Amino acid sequence: MGLDSFWHWLILLVVVLVIFGTGKLSKIGPDLGNAVRGFKKAMQGDDEEDEAKRKAPEQLRADPPPAEGTTSKARDTSETR
Numbered sequence: 102m103g104l105d106s107f108w109h110w111l112i113l114l115v116v117v118l119v120i121f122g123t124g125k126l127s128k129i130g131p132d133l134g135n136a137v138r139g140f141k142k143a144m145q146g147d148d149e150e151d152e153a154k155r156k157a158p159e160q161l162r163a164d165p166p167p168a169e170g171t172t173s174k175a176r177d178t179s180e181t182r
Contacts, residue, residue: 118126
């Protein structure tokens with residue numbers, strides 16, 4: 102039974118499916134891709150980009166002032182009762 106036998110690969114595939122299941126096997130690809138991307142980023146030194154993002158000033162946004170309408174008057178009259 103050599104490595105080039107079709108039955109060898111078929112039996113090996115069935116054993117792997119029984120041990121790991123299809124759920125775990127479907128997660129191997131994305132996990133491996135994320136690991137490779139992380140390794141490439143570490144090798145290229147993308148720390149400069151992360152540091153620039155941290156140093157960027159935060160832009161704070163405030164809610165617009167409430168429009169003068171019936172909502173504030175209705176609330177005021179209900180509180181006085």
